[in-house]
Amino acid sequence: MHSPDSRPVDLPLVPFPAAPAPAPPGPRADAAHNRRKILDAAARLVADQGPDALTMNAVARAAGTGVGTVYRRFGDVSQLFSALLDEREQQFQEAFMAGPPPLGPGAPPGERLRAFLYALADRVIDQRALLLAGENASPIGRYHHDSYLARHTHLTLLVRGVRPAADAPLLAHLLLAPFAPSLITHLTRERGQSAEQIKKCVDDLVAGVLPD
Template identity: 65%
Template sequence: MSRIELPVTGQAPPERADAARNRRKILDAAARLVAEQGPDAVTMNAVAHAAGMGVGTVYRRFGDVSRLLFALLDEDERRFQEAFLSGPAPLGPDAPADVRLRAFLHTLAERLVEQRAVMAVAEAASPGARYESGAYLTMHTHVAMLLRGARPEADAPVLAHLLLAPFVPSLFEHLTAREVPVDRIKAAIDALLGSGQNPVDQATGRSVR
C-alpha cells in the first residue's frame, strides 16, 4: 500500500535557540499549572508568572490561551500522528482502509477520554480554533483518505467532518460524567460505522456488548 504524506501539526521553520528556550519554558510552566491546579488555572498571566517572564512574551509566542493549550497537547499529537501515518497495523498503513478507520476512531476516543479536560478549556477559549488547527486538518485529511478507500461512493470530505464531529471534549465530558466507559463508546463507534464487528475487552477477551 502506498503511503500518502500528510502535514504534521506544528511544523514550522527552525526556531532560534532563545525562542526555542522561551517556548519550552512557557509550555513547562503551563504543564505545571495543569498538573497542580487543573486546566482552568491556565491564563496568560498565570503562565507568564510561573515561567518568570513578561506576559507580552507569552502573548507574542502563543496568541491566546487556546493556542497555548493546543501547543501543550502537541507532543502527544505528534506521537498519535506518527502512529497512524507510519506505525504498525491496524492503525498504520499495513491494514485495509476500513480496519484503519475503525482503529483510528477508537484511538481518538481513548485520547479524548484521557485529555478531555485540557482539550475542553482549549476549545472553550477559542471555539473555532479546532477546525483551523494543524491537528484537525491532518485528521480530516487522513479520515477522508481512508473513506475513499473503504467507501468510494461516499462524499469523503463531508463525511470525514461528520465522523469527526462527535469527537469534541464537551461530549466526552458528558459521557464520562455519566460513567460511560470507553469500551462502550468504541462499541457505539462500530455501530456508527456499520462495521458489524463485536468489540472485545482487551483485558478479559470478552465481548463488551
C-alpha cells in the same frame, strides 16, 4: 481479488510542524531542557487543576524555574497553551500517518479506520480539559485548525478505501463529530461513560461504514 476492506492502504502524509531537532550541548541544550520542564509542569497543572490554573507564575513554580524563563520560552499563556496542544497533536499525527499498523500504514483501511477512531477517543479523553478550553475559545474555528484538517483528510482517505461510492469528505466530518471535546467531556464526566464503552460504540459506527 481483495474486497475494499481487505487491501492495505498507505496514505499520503498531511504536513504538520516538525519537532525541533535535538539541541547540541551548551546554551541550546539548556533552552531545550527548560522548555521540556515547563511543558511537563504545565501539563501536570492542567491535569490536576484544569486549564484555568495555567498561569505563567504557576507554571514557573511547578517547573522550579523563574517566571522570566517561562515568558522567554513561550511569550504568554495562550502560546504556552498552544504549545501543549500542538506537541500532543504532533505525536498523534505521527502515530496514524507513519506508526505501526493497524493505526499506521500497512493494514486494511477498515482496520485503520477503527484503530484511528479508537486512538482519537483516547486522545480526546486524555486531554479533554485542554481540548475543551480550545473548543470553547473558538467553537467554529477548530474546524479550520491544522489538527482538524489533518484528521479529516486522513479519515476521508480511509473512508474512500472502504466505501468508494460514498461522499467521503462529508462522512469523515460526521465520523469526527462524536469526538468533539464538549461531547466527550459530557459523556465521561457527567454520564460516567468509560473509554471502553465509547470504543464499543465506535465499533457500531465503523460497522455502519464498512460494506456488507
